[in-house]
Amino acid sequence: MSQxxxxxxxxxxxxxxxxxTLLTAMGxxxxxxxxxxxxxxxxxxxxxxxxxxxxxxxxxLEIHDAEFLPERSLYDTxxxxxxxxxxxxxxxxxxxxxxxxxxPRVYAGGLVSSGNSTVAGMLMGVxxxxxxxxxxxxxxxxxxxxxxxxxxxLVVGTEMARQLETEIGGELVVVAxxxxxxxxxxxxxxxxxxxxxLGEIDSAFAVLPVEDLQALVVxxxxxxxxxxxxxQDPWVAEEVALAVTTAVDGDVLExxxxxxxxxxxxxxxxxxxxSSMYGVILVIVFGLAMFGVANTMLMATYERRREFAVMLAVxxxxxxxxLSVLYEALALGLFALVLGVVMTAPVMIWWHNxxxxxxxxxxxxxxxxxxxxxxxxxxxxxxxxxxxxxxxLATAVVAAFYPAVRASRVPPADILSGL
Amino acid sequence: xxxxxxxxxxxxGLVAVSMTTLVxxxxxxxxxxxxxxxxxxxxxxxxxxxxxTMEVVTENxxxxxxxxxxxxxxxxxxxxxxxxxxxxxxxxxxxDRDIYNYLPKxxxxxxxxxxxxxxxxxxxxFTNDDLVQESRLVDDYNIDLSFDGDRDGxxxxxxxxIPKAEAAVVWGRxxxxxxxxxxxxxxxxxxxxDGELARTMEFSDxxxxxxxxVPRLMMMRPADKPGEHTSMRYEDLEFDVxxxxxSFFSLRTLQRRR
Numbered sequence: 001m002s003q004x005x006x007x008x009x010x011x012x013x014x015x016x017x018x019x020x021t022l023l024t025a026m027g028x029x030x031x032x033x034x035x036x037x038x039x040x041x042x043x044x045x046x047x048x049x050x051x052x053x054x055x056x057x058x059x060x061l062e063i064h065d066a067e068f069l070p071e072r073s074l075y076d077t078x079x080x081x082x083x084x085x086x087x088x089x090x091x092x093x094x095x096x097x098x099x100x101x102x103x104p105r106v107y108a109g110g111l112v113s114s115g116n117s118t119v120a121g122m123l124m125g126v127x128x129x130x131x132x133x134x135x136x137x138x139x140x141x142x143x144x145x146x147x148x149x150x151x152x153x154l155v156v157g158t159e160m161a162r163q164l165e166t167e168i169g170g171e172l173v174v175v176a177x178x179x180x181x182x183x184x185x186x187x188x189x190x191x192x193x194x195x196x197x198l199g200e201i202d203s204a205f206a207v208l209p210v211e212d213l214q215a216l217v218v219x220x221x222x223x224x225x226x227x228x229x230x231x232q233d234p235w236v237a238e239e240v241a242l243a244v245t246t247a248v249d250g251d252v253l254e255x256x257x258x259x260x261x262x263x264x265x266x267x268x269x270x271x272x273x274x275s276s277m278y279g280v281i282l283v284i285v286f287g288l289a290m291f292g293v294a295n296t297m298l299m300a301t302y303e304r305r306r307e308f309a310v311m312l313a314v315x316x317x318x319x320x321x322x323l324s325v326l327y328e329a330l331a332l333g334l335f336a337l338v339l340g341v342v343m344t345a346p347v348m349i350w351w352h353n354x355x356x357x358x359x360x361x362x363x364x365x366x367x368x369x370x371x372x373x374x375x376x377x378x379x380x381x382x383x384x385x386x387x388x389x390x391x392x393l394a395t396a397v398v399a400a401f402y403p404a405v406r407a408s409r410v411p412p413a414d415i416l417s418g419l
Numbered sequence: 420x421x422x423x424x425x426x427x428x429x430x431x432g433l434v435a436v437s438m439t440t441l442v443x444x445x446x447x448x449x450x451x452x453x454x455x456x457x458x459x460x461x462x463x464x465x466x467x468x469x470x471x472t473m474e475v476v477t478e479n480x481x482x483x484x485x486x487x488x489x490x491x492x493x494x495x496x497x498x499x500x501x502x503x504x505x506x507x508x509x510x511x512x513x514x515d516r517d518i519y520n521y522l523p524k525x526x527x528x529x530x531x532x533x534x535x536x537x538x539x540x541x542x543x544x545f546t547n548d549d550l551v552q553e554s555r556l557v558d559d560y561n562i563d564l565s566f567d568g569d570r571d572g573x574x575x576x577x578x579x580x581i582p583k584a585e586a587a588v589v590w591g592r593x594x595x596x597x598x599x600x601x602x603x604x605x606x607x608x609x610x611x612x613d614g615e616l617a618r619t620m621e622f623s624d625x626x627x628x629x630x631x632x633v634p635r636l637m638m639m640r641p642a643d644k645p646g647e648h649t650s651m652r653y654e655d656l657e658f659d660v661x662x663x664x665x666s667f668f669s670l671r672t673l674q675r676r677r
Contacts, residue, residue: 075479113529120535173527175520181480181542182506185522 006320010327013300014335024296025336028392031289032340033347035388039278040348040378044355046271047379050234053267054260056136056196057205059102059228060237061244062263063093066256068225074108074179074217076225078255083222090130090227092247098231098240103130105226106210108217110176110184112156114164121160121204123176125213125224134230137196138207144168144192149209155192157202166190174206178218186216198366237261278384286395293329293399301325301407308407309415318408325404326397333396337389351378451562451578454597466491466663467629469656470501475543475649484541489660495668499677500541508676511540514668518547521673528670537589544618544639544649548589559586560593574599590617603634616642628656 014021054060068076078084086104093102106125111118128146132138138146138155147153154172156164166172170190178184188208196202214221231240237259245257261268301308308321355377362374466489473484484506490496499510508523518531531538536548556562559582566577580593591612596605607620618641622634633656640648 111529111531111535113527116530118529118532118535120532120538173522173525173529175522175529177539177542179479181475181477181482183509183522183541185524187525187527 006323007327007331009324010329011331013304013324013328014331017300020296020300021332021335024293025332025339027289027292028286028333028336028396029339029343031285031395032337032388032392033344035281035285035391036340036344036381036385037347037351037378038281039381039384040351041376042274042278043379043381044352044375044377046274047234048375048377050260050267050271053264054234054237055134055230056198057201058260058263059134059230060234060260061229061231061241062258063089063227063229063244063255064225064258069258072107072225074177074219077219077223078225078227079222081223083220083224086222086224093227093229093244095247096240096243098233098236099244100230100232101130101133102227102229103127103134104210104224105228106213106217106219106223107225108176108184108213110174112160112164112206113173113175114166114170117164117166119160119163119203121156121206123174123213123216124205124207125210126207127210134228137194137201140194141192142195144190147191147208147212149211152186152188152212153191154188154206154208154212155194156190156206157204158193158195159199159202160204160206161190161193163203168192172206174216176217178216180218182218184216184218234260282388282391286391289392290395290399293332293396294402297325297329297400297403298406300328301403305407305410305415308410309412312408312410313412313416321408322404325400325407329396329400329404330393333393336396337392340389340392348378348380351376352380449564449567449576451564452557454576454578454602465658466660467656467658468660468663469628470654472652472654473541473543473649474652477542477647478644482542485654489663489667491663491665491668495665497668497672501677509541510673512668512670512673519670519673523676526674528674544641544647545651546589556580556593556595559583559588565594570596573605575605601632603632618642624652628653629658631658 063078065076065078065080067073068078075081078089090102090104093099104125104127108123108125110121110123112121112123113119126138128138128148132146141155142158144155147155154174156172161167164170164172168190172188172190173185174188175183175185194202194207210224211221213219214223229240229244231237238261241257241259311321311324312318355375358374358376468487468489470485470487473486475482475484482503484500485502487499487501488496489498494513494515496513497510500506500508508521510521512519512521518536519528520531521528531547537546539545540547540549560580561583563579563581564576565579566575568574576597576599578595578597580595582588582590582592589611590609591614592610594608594610596607597603598605603625604622606622608616609618609620611617618639621638621640622636623638624635625632626635627633628635633653635653637651638648639650
């Protein structure tokens with residue numbers, strides 16, 4: 001470019017009207033900033049939704065009996081009626097380095113009653129120590145503590161506690177159909193409450209140690225419905241599922257390893273929909289910017305029509321005139337890109353590491369089965385930033401094309417004679 | 420199991436009707452509401468006491484229970500399990516629209532909320548709702564005569580019951596088959612709101628208990644689990660029980676273990 005006379009002419013012309021050049025470049029730079037930050041924020045929201053949805057209650061993977069989903073029958077435990085060697089299965093499930101934690105789960109539908117209040121809910125048997133490493137909903141209890149095995153203690157959501165009109169230390173009657181056909185029932189003590197912000201969880205799940213629930217519904221120690229597995233990154237769940245399948249296959253009859261992308265396809269589709277909108281954002285942002293650049297270049301080429309007439313008169317080809325204008329536009333684009341990066345990078349770094357929290361303004365938002373806190377958390381997307389830069393440069397050049405062609409068609413004789 | 424007791428009362432009502440009208444009315448004379456209403460009226464105000472055996476057969480287990488039952492009209496009933504030993508003393512009380520379960524193991528009583536009315540009663544294929552809604556067919560459904568003729572060698576009526584718009588019922592449609600000769604119920608088919616058959620109930624073994632002809636055996640079969648069923652067989656039954664009034668159907672009585 002530095003060797004081309006048209007490039008030198010183009011770049012020199014940027015300095016003719018510095019203010020105009022700066023304003024025009026700022027228009028493109030703001031477009032760059034808006035696109036990269038908007039998309040980064042959108043990706044941050046999607047990642048937050050995925051993270052919350054997959055780590056709040058479940059894990060990024062679930063190991064089940066092949067018949068367990070979708071009915072979630074009490075009888076469809078991993079390994080069938082004989083159950084499994086739970087320690088061995090957990091060890092194999094955590095053998096992949098990308099796995100953070102794994103925990104057993106037992107589920108049973110039942111009633112929880114306190115005084116005159118009775119609530120239908122899902123009894124969830126967990127290993128409290130493993131569970132806090134896997135999921136988040138028990139990380140910070142709103143009151144009390146985690147239940148201890150063998151003590152007939154349990155934890156419920158704040159909404160269930162409210163419906164039961166009970167508090168910490170209260171007696172609860174738990175009734176559930178047992179695996180032998182009898183009606184399992186026992187007294188429990190409420191020792192803690194949790195809150196996820198999702199009404200369907202806070203009102204439905206009563207959590208107790210897995211051994212206690214197994215005793216209540218007459219399941220042997222090796223019979224569990226699910227091994228929940230968490231991974232470092234939700235988006236590697238499918239790969240890890242394949243690896244875990246290989247690790248457990250052959251030891252467990254008819255078990256399947258299901259990543260969250262299969263359990264919550266709606267969330268996957270939403271992420272895809274959001275991604276598909278990024279290109280539209282680029283088109284809109286730079287489509288608008290194009291008119292500003294085109295207007296500026298038209299003015300600039302009109303002012304320089306005498307110069308172009310001289311160039312044409314001394315033998316410059318029309319294509320040479322076009323190139324000079326296009327190089328000017330490209331230089332403008334590069335200048336705008338530098339401005340855009342200077343504006344965008346600090347904001348992206350700031351909002352990625354310490355995003356402003358707008359939760360106080362709008363509260364928590366429940367969406368797609370997860371609770372989203374409205375923060376300005378942004379995610380880096382180098383590919384998209386490169387695309388945006390290319391779109392910026394393309395906008396500058398394309399916007400200048402018409403003015404360039406017009407400039408190449410000025411009648412030299414008329415212009416130079418003052419007409 | 421007031422629903423099952425209700426069937427017995429319906430049977431009694433139908434028998435009483437047949438005694439006053441020796442020749443069953445012709446098709447043109449059949450008034451479904453009158454028939455069902457007569458059953459309801461004959462059913463109300465009566466009391467009963469009996470014992471029964473329930474057998475539940477599922478894919479995963481089988482069990483038998485013997486129970487003692489009391490009922491007063493359509494609004495009060497008490498069922499207490501006598502056997503097996505581990506569940507003896509477990510009881511269910513229906514008082515008006517409320518249902519309570521007593522659990523002897525923990526010596527506690529819980530109230531079954533309205534949302535659980537569709538839930539299984541003691542693991543069987545009968546629901547809690549069966550205990551509450553059976554007597555309200557005339558109030559909650561539009562009833563039409565949909566068949567009058569011979570089926571498998573028996574002359575029957577079939578009534579189709581469609582829920583009224585304001586009715587809080589769980590079924591989209593019920594088809595009720597009644598034997599014309601003696602007004603005995605033969606079977607009921609329950610359809611969900613999508614029109615899919617959900618379950619069927621069959622009546623059989625017509626005997627005289629407590630001086631009345633009743634179907635001794637009732638069999639409930641879920642449509643989605645062909646190998647499963649719950650049967651209810653009356654061992655003995657008496658009607659118009661003396662000194663049985665509303666005060667008997669109390670939480671105190673519920674919590675008595677025998």
